[in-house]
Amino acid sequence: xxxxxxxxxxxxxxxxxxxxxxxxxxxxxxxxxxxxxxxxxxxxxxxxxxxxxxxxxxxxxxxxxxxxxxxxxxxxxxxxxxxxxxxxxxxxxxxxxxxxxxxxxxxxxxxxxxxxxxxxxxxxxxxxxxxxxxxxxxxxxxxxxxxxxxxxxxxxxxxxxxxxxxxxxxxxxxxxxxxxxxxxxxxxxxxxxxxxxxxxxxxxxxxxxxxxxxxxxxxxxxxxxxxxxxxxxxxxxxxxxxxxxxxxxxxxxxxxxxxxxxxxxxxxxxxxxxxxxxxxxxxx
Amino acid sequence: xxxxxxxxxxxxxxxxxxxxxxxxxxxxxxxxxxxxxxxxxxxxxxxxxxxxxxxxxxxxxxxxxxxxxxxxxxxxxxxxxxxxxxxxxxxxxxxxxxxxxxxxxxxxxxxxxxxxxxxxxxxxxxxxxxxxxxxxxxxxxxxxxxxxxxxxxxxxxxxxxxxxxxxxxxxxxxxxxxxxxxxxxxxxxxxxxxxxxxxxxxxxxxxxxxxxxxxxxxxxxxxxxxxxxxxxxxxxxxxxxxxxxxxxxxxxxxxxxxxxxxxxxxxxxxxxxxxxxxxxxxxx
Numbered sequence: 001x002x003x004x005x006x007x008x009x010x011x012x013x014x015x016x017x018x019x020x021x022x023x024x025x026x027x028x029x030x031x032x033x034x035x036x037x038x039x040x041x042x043x044x045x046x047x048x049x050x051x052x053x054x055x056x057x058x059x060x061x062x063x064x065x066x067x068x069x070x071x072x073x074x075x076x077x078x079x080x081x082x083x084x085x086x087x088x089x090x091x092x093x094x095x096x097x098x099x100x101x102x103x104x105x106x107x108x109x110x111x112x113x114x115x116x117x118x119x120x121x122x123x124x125x126x127x128x129x130x131x132x133x134x135x136x137x138x139x140x141x142x143x144x145x146x147x148x149x150x151x152x153x154x155x156x157x158x159x160x161x162x163x164x165x166x167x168x169x170x171x172x173x174x175x176x177x178x179x180x181x182x183x184x185x186x187x188x189x190x191x192x193x194x195x196x197x198x199x200x201x202x203x204x205x206x207x208x209x210x211x212x213x214x215x216x217x218x219x220x221x222x223x224x225x226x227x228x229x230x231x232x233x234x235x236x237x238x239x240x241x242x243x244x245x246x247x248x249x250x251x252x253x254x255x256x257x258x259x260x261x262x263x264x265x266x267x268x269x270x271x272x273x274x275x276x277x278x279x280x281x282x283x284x
Numbered sequence: 285x286x287x288x289x290x291x292x293x294x295x296x297x298x299x300x301x302x303x304x305x306x307x308x309x310x311x312x313x314x315x316x317x318x319x320x321x322x323x324x325x326x327x328x329x330x331x332x333x334x335x336x337x338x339x340x341x342x343x344x345x346x347x348x349x350x351x352x353x354x355x356x357x358x359x360x361x362x363x364x365x366x367x368x369x370x371x372x373x374x375x376x377x378x379x380x381x382x383x384x385x386x387x388x389x390x391x392x393x394x395x396x397x398x399x400x401x402x403x404x405x406x407x408x409x410x411x412x413x414x415x416x417x418x419x420x421x422x423x424x425x426x427x428x429x430x431x432x433x434x435x436x437x438x439x440x441x442x443x444x445x446x447x448x449x450x451x452x453x454x455x456x457x458x459x460x461x462x463x464x465x466x467x468x469x470x471x472x473x474x475x476x477x478x479x480x481x482x483x484x485x486x487x488x489x490x491x492x493x494x495x496x497x498x499x500x501x502x503x504x505x506x507x508x509x510x511x512x513x514x515x516x517x518x519x520x521x522x523x524x525x526x527x528x529x530x531x532x533x534x535x536x537x538x539x540x541x542x543x544x545x546x547x548x549x550x551x552x553x554x555x556x557x558x559x560x561x562x563x564x565x566x567x568x
Contacts, residue, residue, distance in 0.1 A: 155466060156467065182439060182469060182471070185467070188466050188509070223531070246543070247543035247544065248509065249509075249541060253539040256536065257442075257537070259522075259532065259533045
């Protein structure tokens with residue numbers, strides 16, 4: 001019952017699924033988010049990409065425990081110390097039969113600077129295009145965007161010069177993602193990012209919460225909320241005129257607060273009813 | 285150039301000025317907020333009401349320093365240990381010639397439970413009605429509303445059962461105020477309050493930031509931002525059906541981020557240009 005033709009939907013993100021997580025997803029108990037990832041790996045190989053971390057020790061093991069018993073066929077780790085390693089045939093082989101990739105947390109710039117424009121990145125996009133699942137938590141969530149948030153102060157209203165952005169992996173277009181959202185008081189910086197170009201929809205994801213993106217829709221799962229800041233109706237913004245240490249002034253942002261079971265139409269920029277989504281996002 | 289007749293404006297708040305502060309206003313340097321209070325005391329007596337505090341020691345002295353040199357005629361302290369003290373003639377005399385009252389921080393329930401419905405409260409409203417200034421910071425800001433926020437978790441998205449509200453002093457109607465706003469990540473709880481009854485405009489004020497309310501307009505001063513959450517266009521809310529530990533789901537909140545120099549029309553629920561406000565809010 002999707003209102004959009006598949007071409008359009010495909011234009012937003014690949015034909016597979018993105019699971020974009022606000023950090024600290026539960027690795028014990030119900031594990032709703034890891035379960036959603038595992039389902040979409042369909043018994044195949046899931047690669048845990050710990051590239052974002054400067055010290056990846058322990059990450060892979062914690063996901064081995066987290067995914068235990070959830071039906072993933074095989075778990076493998078992908079880490080690259082530096083960019084030349086990212087060019088090695090051996091690294092690419094880790095991704096060969098993979099039906100899923102999971103980016104753990106750390107520094108989003110490590111992901112893009114080490115694997116951006118390498119065969120690894122191309123292969124990851126291929127997995128997504130061909131129907132696989134690409135998941136990412138924390139830094140691994142931010143990196144999904146075309147333009148990603150790198151740095152910005154939390155627990156503070158947005159000052160014009162306060163934000164660092166960089167080109168991301170571009171697995172999803174037209175949105176900017178922020179994570180650890182309510183927990184770190186990041187509304188200010190998300191609005192700052194949206195103000196810079198309201199073309200981009202701002203999506204703030206709480207911890208242990210994820211959006212499951214398929215085509216041009218996403219569904220919310222997990223224990224927190226997802227904030228969608230839509231700047232298309234902004235009637236006033238001082239971003240261009242103000243000095244770097246001036247505070248933002250922004251009128252008429254449309255804000256949605258979504259929680260588990262809610263879903264969103266990225267093309268129409270509207271929350272949609274759970275019924276309408278059932279046809280678009282199978283499973284879970 | 286106000287679009288509203290004075291009767292209407294008067295219906296929102298008294299004929300004086302309210303200065304509602306998000307906490308931690310600067311007491312050294314430029315002191316923009318304290319200066320705005322002092323100007324409106326017009327050389328008369330300013331009463332520092334430390335009622336919100338269980339241990340008021342030091343509060344009055346810090347404001348003596350803060351207001352030093354700003355042209356306030358006389359500073360006096362109003363503290364009541366308990367409600368029977370609030371009935372004493374001697375306490376009322378502190379307010380007798382006052383042209384301004386400043387509520388310091390602490391616990392908003394201490395203010396309302398100790399002085400609510402006493403001659404002290406009546407006198408404070410009289411000062412406001414007759415053109416004086418009532419200022420309040422932190423707890424002293426929250427208490428201005430008809431229904432005030434008392435407690436709610438910060439740095440968390442809003443869960444339905446998470447909020448404690450109580451009747452406030454009612455110096456300003458139709459709004460709900462939250463303070464230490466960006467600093468404590470309180471968007472979640474403000475949206476929660478607005479969702480309960482979108483009639484109420486949510487106003488979140490950062491530290492060292494204030495709204496100066498006169499009639500049905502306010503102007504923003506200080507170093508932080510003011511967030512206005514307008515729920516009048518909300519198309520979906522789960523507040524009534526969900527269980528106490530469920531997360532909020534809320535579509536189509538209109539959000540404005542205002543900073544120093546911006547102003548807002550409370551009747552029209554619109555930000556207004558600085559020019560339009562000049563006639564409505566003199567000074568500063």
